[in-house]
Amino acid sequence: MNPTLPAAVTAPQAGTQDAEARIQELARSLSLEQQVQLLTGADVWSTHAIPEIGLSRVVMSDGPAGVRGEDFDERHDSVSLPSSSALSATWSVETAHRYGQVLGQEARRKGVHAVLGPTINLHRSPLGGRHFECMSEDPRLTATMAAGYVAGVQSMGVGATPKHYLANEAETERFTADSVVDERPLRELYLAAFEDAITEARAWLVMSSYNSINGTTASENTLLETPLSTEWGFDGVVVSDWTGVRSVDAANAHQDLEMPGPVGHWGPKLLAAVNDGRVSREAILEKVTRILRLAARVGSLEGFEPAVTQLPAELNGAAVAREVAVRGAVLVRNQGLLPLDAKTLSSIAVIGHNADEARTQGGGSATVMPKYTVSPLDGLRKALPDDVTVTYARGAKVAEGIQAFPRTSLHNPVSDVPGIRVTFLAEDGTEISGEDRLASHLIWFGVGIPDGAASIRMEADWTAETAGVHHLGVGTVGSIRFVLDGSEVFNGELEDDTEVLGAALFDPPKTVHSFETAAGQAVRIEAEYQLPKEQAIPFTAILLGEETVVPDPQAEIDAAVEAARASDVAVVVVGTNAAIESEGFDRKDLDLPGYQNQLVEAVVAANPRTVVVVNSGSPVLMPWLAKVDAVLLGWFGGQEFGSAIADILLGIEEPGGRLPTTWPAALEDVPVLNTTPVEGKVVYAEGIHIGYRAWLKQEAEGGAAPALPFGYGLGYTTFELGTAHAPQAVTAGNDVVVHVPVKNTGTRTGREVVQVYLDRADSAVERPVRWLAGYAGTHLAANGTESVEIHIPAKAFAHYDGGWQFEQGTFRLLVGRHAADHFQSLDIELR
DSSP: OOTTSOGGGSOOOOOOHHHHHHHHHHHHHSOHHHHHHHTBOSSSSBOOOBGGGTBOOOBEEOOTTSOOOSOOOTTSOOOOOOOHHHHHTTOOHHHHHHHHHHHHHHHHHTTOSEEOOOBOOOOOOTTOTTGGGSOOSOHHHHHHHHHHHHHHHHTTTOEEOOBOBSOOOOOTTTTTOEEEOOHHHIIIIIIHHHHHHHHTSOOSEEEEOSSEETTEEGGGOGGGTTTTTTTTOOOSEEEEOTTOOOSGGGGGTTOOBBOSOSSSSSTHHHHHHHHTTSSOHHHHHHHHHHHHHHHHHTTOBTTSOOSOSSOOOOOOHHHHHHHHHHHHOEEEEESSOOSOOGGGOSEEEEESHHHHSOOOSOBSTTOOOOSOOOOHHHHHHHHSOTTSEEEEEOOSOOOOSEEEOOGGGEEETTTTEESEEEEEEOTTSOEEEEEEESOSEEEEESSSSOTTOOEEEEEEEEEOSSSEEEEEEEEOSEEEEEEETTEEEEEEEEOOSSOOHHHHHHSOOEEEEEEEEOTTOEEEEEEEEEOOSOOSSOEEEEEEEEEOOOSOHHHHHHHHHHHHHTSSEEEEEEEOOTTTSBTTBOOSOOOOSTTHHHHHHHHHHHOSOEEEEEEOSSOOOOTTGGGSSEEEEOOSOOTTHHHHHHHHHTTSSOOOOOOSSOBOSSGGGOSSOOOOOBTTEEEOTTTTOOTHHHHHHHHHTTOOOOSBOTTOOBOSSOEEEOOOBOOSEEOTTOOEEEEEEEEEOSSSOEEEEEEEEEEOTTOSSOOOSOEEEEEEEEEEOTTOEEEEEEEEOGGGGEEESSSEEEOOEEEEEEEESSTTSOOEEEEEEEO
């Protein structure tokens, strides 16, 4: 057992031998037709029910940072937690467990039996589109955090689904790309990231990925058997990524469940393959047994006791969201400016598009609909005393394309309530049904549109907050009519040229029209969308909103500079958005969009007392880093993002995070960058050297160093690490425990994360310059002390060569605070 995952929080094991025997008997009692039907989903989100054996459906839901349920309906709100990169920045398995427990609570509230997360693919390249949704660049940090997350979800009797198995580190050509990876990095990095979630936390599901691995698509790959089922003992369900099963050949692999349904590549084709001997009945029976076992665990199979019968005490989801945002925020520069003292402030300038319209989550399937979000501007206004003047200036546009109307600006003219009226119409124009919605970004994926609907009509009165020309529009894919105050401004087809679901969802093709208003003027907005006659997967997204158009970017910067100059301190929030970081596509560069870099340079020149808060899910370039007094990385911080930022800036809370991935100073410096397949292949030519390992190798060869190293992070107090203690020798195959005395030498409570790396300079095999072997955090009051215990698993000393091999001799244990620290060194002999 890994000590960082206490037994008290480990997910429950499978049922008794008696229960297993009964599950297998039930599986055998089904006809072949029933068995095969059970292996493909009943719809977009659930499995088939078989009432005659007491089997009800098993419902699955995205996602890694919140549980959406079976719809994208904002009326069915979800707790929005910080992104996985923010969670991993906490370097706290206990925090990951609470995070997972909130997801499990949310799942139960929404009638969901399995959460499709965590996403634990590695940060191989900072350009990866789902970088924000993944945890870190290091397999050890990822594996331990993922295990905590999985155990937390499953403590609520809800299945967790580590994904995407395997070597799925890029989004370009994601359905067809072939990841070419040698066996050693495959084992030591990409499989190792998944291992603890299976062997320690005993995950009940695993999701196979879209890509191929070394020439074989994931759903047909032998990796689903070895090491997953054989070496790791996985007895759960391998579910495909949606449409990830490509043929009946997947049934001969250890792929168990094809999603979505009811139509896929299995069904009648699989039945025929069994009848003519291409797929064995034993393989089908094994898959059915696994699905019934999952159903029993989550309480969907009558006559079986669920895996969890006594739930832990309920957590406050919003409070955990705020806690994770605080503990994951990374302070990377502070020249004495932070924390701010609210008692001595008379004025503060809050600057930046993301300060007011914060990006709290990434784009794609991870998206949930929170009841509210707190922006940094909101958070600071609420936290500061009434006598502190808060001035806001946008400074530089970030949000490209149409942004949904603020909910407070919409009135439903049909029902005379806040929001928007949505009406479903038949082919002849008669009304089938209608509903009162709260938001102007409407998504239907699998559910929500009634049978017989041919079109969808939307009506709302939008109130302009300011006078002037507004750019109002609609975004979707398909045929739509758009009317402003009774005048038809568009009636035609909007075509998607990306064929990327994430882009169509959050940055759809659009039509935008200028409309001049007075301040407070109401504008009637109407749109009617023609539903397509046929859809392979029932999916419709319509976005009504306003596009920010800045005719004079310099004037925006000048206004921000004036606000900064007139204030005691300036807080500039820079960042990205869902059109830049999303499922479905990779990033083109690491630049902050628009004129944000120029904005920071201008503001700090006007007021040296400037704090920059970075609101992105993954690394961005910060050419102004050395010029600014303080820089705080806030990630995509979930619904309580602004509250957490205010807590940290004002010293109410300590910034607790450490970097889970290396941040570069320039794009050309990044040692492993490319995410684009060449002739269909993404070749992992760097082998075992990714992340900080690649940076250290590059530096050793005279190349560039990063701007910020892996594991780095500052606080508001100081710590001293005492002399570390560890065994002088250990027998190969045994774990090691390192003890490190830690003292808080500062004046306030704070958190330290002790990191232990290994190196072996004179190895007979190729190794990284150093690699993370273990870590542990401690929270200490001023002058407080603790002996921190860091657990080093036996495999940290091993390398893979046809099996796990241990090279005998001397290794060095390096004790410090980040991957580029001045380490305390201890020799340990491996015998």
